[in-house]
Amino acid sequence: MPAHTADMTTPGGLLLVLAVLVPVLGLLAGLVVGGRQARSVVLLTIALGLAIALAVAREVLFRSNPLAYVLGGWAPPLGIILQADGLSAAMMLAAAVVVAGIAVYAGGNFGTARGEPESRRSLSFWLLLLAVWGGLNLVFVTRDLFTGYVALEMLTFAAVPLVCLDGSGETIRAALRYLLFALLGSMLYLLGVFLLYGTYGTVDMALLAARAGPGLTTMAAIALLTLGLLAKTALFPLHLWLPPAHSGAPPAASAILSGLVVKGSWFLVVRVWLDVFPGVVPVSAAQLLAACGAAAILAGNVVALRQQRLKLLVAYSTVAQIGYLFVMFPLAAGLAGLGLDAAPARSAGLLQAMSHALAKAAMFMAAGLIYKSVGHDRIAELAGCARAMPLTVLTFALAGIALMGLPPSGAYVAKKLFFDAAAASGQEWLEFVLNAGAFLTASYTILVLAHALRPVGGRLLLKAPPSRAGELSALVLALASLLLGFVATGMIPHASLSGAFTLAGLAAALVVLAVGAVVAAALGLQLPPVAGGSALAGLLGPLRRLTVAAGVLVVRVDGGLRHWPVASITLLVLVLGFAAAIVNGH
Amino acid sequence: MDATTLFGLCAAVLVGLGLYGLVVNPQPLRKLIAFNIIGNGIFMICAVIARRGAAAGFGGDPVPQALLITAIVVAFAASALAVATLLRLHEETGSTSIAPEAPADAGRGSGGH
Numbered sequence: 063m064p065a066h067t068a069d070m071t072t073p074g075g076l077l078l079v080l081a082v083l084v085p086v087l088g089l090l091a092g093l094v095v096g097g098r099q100a101r102s103v104v105l106l107t108i109a110l111g112l113a114i115a116l117a118v119a120r121e122v123l124f125r126s127n128p129l130a131y132v133l134g135g136w137a138p139p140l141g142i143i144l145q146a147d148g149l150s151a152a153m154m155l156a157a158a159v160v161v162a163g164i165a166v167y168a169g170g171n172f173g174t175a176r177g178e179p180e181s182r183r184s185l186s187f188w189l190l191l192l193a194v195w196g197g198l199n200l201v202f203v204t205r206d207l208f209t210g211y212v213a214l215e216m217l218t219f220a221a222v223p224l225v226c227l228d229g230s231g232e233t234i235r236a237a238l239r240y241l242l243f244a245l246l247g248s249m250l251y252l253l254g255v256f257l258l259y260g261t262y263g264t265v266d267m268a269l270l271a272a273r274a275g276p277g278l279t280t281m282a283a284i285a286l287l288t289l290g291l292l293a294k295t296a297l298f299p300l301h302l303w304l305p306p307a308h309s310g311a312p313p314a315a316s317a318i319l320s321g322l323v324v325k326g327s328w329f330l331v332v333r334v335w336l337d338v339f340p341g342v343v344p345v346s347a348a349q350l351l352a353a354c355g356a357a358a359i360l361a362g363n364v365v366a367l368r369q370q371r372l373k374l375l376v377a378y379s380t381v382a383q384i385g386y387l388f389v390m391f392p393l394a395a396g397l398a399g400l401g402l403d404a405a406p407a408r409s410a411g412l413l414q415a416m417s418h419a420l421a422k423a424a425m426f427m428a429a430g431l432i433y434k435s436v437g438h439d440r441i442a443e444l445a446g447c448a449r450a451m452p453l454t455v456l457t458f459a460l461a462g463i464a465l466m467g468l469p470p471s472g473a474y475v476a477k478k479l480f481f482d483a484a485a486a487s488g489q490e491w492l493e494f495v496l497n498a499g500a501f502l503t504a505s506y507t508i509l510v511l512a513h514a515l516r517p518v519g520g521r522l523l524l525k526a527p528p529s530r531a532g533e534l535s536a537l538v539l540a541l542a543s544l545l546l547g548f549v550a551t552g553m554i555p556h557a558s559l560s561g562a563f564t565l566a567g568l569a570a571a572l573v574v575l576a577v578g579a580v581v582a583a584a585l586g587l588q589l590p591p592v593a594g595g596s597a598l599a600g601l602l603g604p605l606r607r608l609t610v611a612a613g614v615l616v617v618r619v620d621g622g623l624r625h626w627p628v629a630s631i632t633l634l635v636l637v638l639g640f641a642a643a644i645v646n647g648h
Numbered sequence: 649m650d651a652t653t654l655f656g657l658c659a660a661v662l663v664g665l666g667l668y669g670l671v672v673n674p675q676p677l678r679k680l681i682a683f684n685i686i687g688n689g690i691f692m693i694c695a696v697i698a699r700r701g702a703a704a705g706f707g708g709d710p711v712p713q714a715l716l717i718t719a720i721v722v723a724f725a726a727s728a729l730a731v732a733t734l735l736r737l738h739e740e741t742g743s744t745s746i747a748p749e750a751p752a753d754a755g756r757g758s759g760g761h
Contacts, residue, residue, distance in 0.1 A: 139711075140711070208715055208718075211719070211722075212718065212722060215722045215725075215726065218726075219725065219726070219729055222729065222733070226733070226736075229736075229740065230740070231737065231740040231741035234733060234736055234737040234740055234741075235737060235741070235745075235746050237733055238676055238730065238733045238734060238737055238746050239746045241726070241729065241730050241733060242670075242676060242679050242680070242683070242730065242746070245683050245726055245730070246670060246683065246686075248722075248726070249683065249686045249687060249690060252690055252719055253663070253690045253693065255715075256690065256693055256694045256697060256712070256715070257693075259694075259697060259711070259712060259715070260693075260696075260697035260700070260701075260712075263701070265715070625747075626671075626674070626746070626747070627671055627672065630670060630671040631671060634667065634671075
């Protein structure tokens with residue numbers, strides 16, 4: 063935590079206010095001008111917002127000047143302060159890039175052509191995109207827990223209608239389930255905030271960090287805050303709402319939900335655990351958080367591998383990738399506990415989040431293009447796809463590579479930093495989890511590609527060619543995620559990153575792909591026919607039956623956990639579990 | 649037992665009742681009412697905190713009251729959104745169940761080899 067610079071608005075601090083205000087103003091303007099012009103207003107707003115995010119990043123990341131703005135000149139504890147440190151600035155930039163990419167992509171789906179009547183669906187999409195962005199920016203710059211609550215609610219209220227833009231019964235059901243579970247999370251979070259106010263007389267993060275000590279109320283409050291946020295992030299086993307919501311939404315909306323919305327509540331967990339209560343939460347509690355993350359990585363990926371539909375596969379891979387975001391907590395706590403610098407683990411977590419935001423949005427966009435052009439997204443019937451729409455399939459592959467964490471992606475650099483931190487703090491089990499996650503991610507990417515690359519007699523007839531702007535914007539996001547590693551190695555001074563991109567890294571990448579192919583063959587739902595495959599299948603049949611049985615078991619367990627009573631009782635049990643872990647750690 | 653303890657206990661009972669309803673009741677409208685009961689319990693805790701802080705000599709600590717009124721507005725907006733979604737769900741499907749729809753493929757298709 064940097065020294066508290068309360069009651070001081072820094073030069074350039076106004077940028078933070080604008081970052082929140084510009085999307086909201088754009089939203090209001092869009093509402094006034096209506097459906098036909100809304101898109102132009104939104105594009106203008108996004109250009110402005112992108113410039114603001116770049117300006118903030120230039121100040122904070124390249125000149126190392128944290129920005130601050132004291133609203134109305136009232137300093138905390140009475141007033142509200144907005145601040146941007148490296149974490150906020152980087153996330154703001156990533157969010158702005160993803161929003162811009164999605165806006166270009168969505169032109170094809172939500173544009174209103176000349177002579178076409180205005181539709182509520184497209185107007186809603188454009189306005190909700192800005193609402194999500196404004197809410198996210200507020201989460202990134204806020205420095206008090208209560209404003210965080212309001213910002214998260216803004217985010218949820220914008221995300222829920224995005225789920226059911228199509229208006230079918232199934233998507234409305236998914237949206238309602240999401241909303242109700244998120245509201246349960248909000249209430250737990252709010253209770254935690256009030257308990258902290260009752261104990262310390264402030265909800266300002268810096269003041270809380272200075273005043274907080276171990277105490278039963280504080281520990282209960284941390285457990286409540288955390289679980290409230292986890293319910294909104296859909297960390298396994300609290301993911302009941304995510305797969306139907308993220309797979310049912312229109313692809314552009316799914317990209318927003320998977321790429322951006324879940325990062326908002328995760329960001330507040332980072333603030334609470336690493337900035338506000340770093341001395342209060344013990345390593346064992348952080349390990350519990352990472353254990354949920356590990357379960358998410360393993361279960362989410364296995365269930366993804368057992369899906370028939372591409373969009374559900376991508377949604378389940380989001381469940382897994384949310385798990386990756388929680389690996390950083392025990393590493394940061396472990397390093398800090400040993401008196402080492404926790405910054406590398408923190409940077410790695412941030413890098414992981416940015417990399418996933420970009421790659422996940424790209425992957426959903428590619429899946430959406432495939433769905434729209436082919437007319438379905440059944441994985442087993444994608445043969446000929448790669449020939450008919452090579453750019454889209456290439457984007458899917460690149461996004462998959464970025465998610466696996468192969469060089470030079472941002473996730474690769476993050477993984478290297480994680481491995482280092484795990485070795486330094488004696489938590490090697492996390493290395494195992496990260497490696498297993500990479501193998502599994504590789505396996506379903508390979509499975510999809512194996513189907514898409516299969517030739518068909520003649521040429522696959524597309525219902526409509528994919529829109530060029532859509533393909534290019536998805537490709538740009540996937541490439542940005544891949545190339546993030548280069549930028550990051552330049553900016554994070556760390557010994558283990560020198561020589562990150564060597565032949566050894568390439569060899570390791572090939573190992574990941576090879577193991578991924580084996581896993582796909584062992585666990586995949588429908589395998590593409592391969593020449594000589596039947597002889598091999600006869601040989602390895604019994605083995606595959608065993609692995610498939612294990613996979614089916616994971617799918618069953620996942621199905622059980624996604625029932626409302628089970629999920630909400632799990633949530634309450636986890637509150638107690640975290641409280642016990644925190645109390646026990648002292 | 650002084651007034652703040654009594655109100656604190658009432659708040660705890662409300663939160664407990666609400667949680668029970670939210671977990672057990674399958675009907676979304678009842679879940680929503682349960683959410684509001686939890687909310688009222690939590691708001692009452694906030695009011696108790698405001699009252700307790702008043703020991704400093706004010707009539708009441710104004711900050712929790714400001715937080716409280718904001719939280720009430722947000723919770724009201726949430727309820728409105730949920731009711732609107734619920735009405736739409738009923739219009740669209742004729743039912744208000746939010747149980748996971750019989751899975752078209754995800755769960756059942758898992759047996760395929």
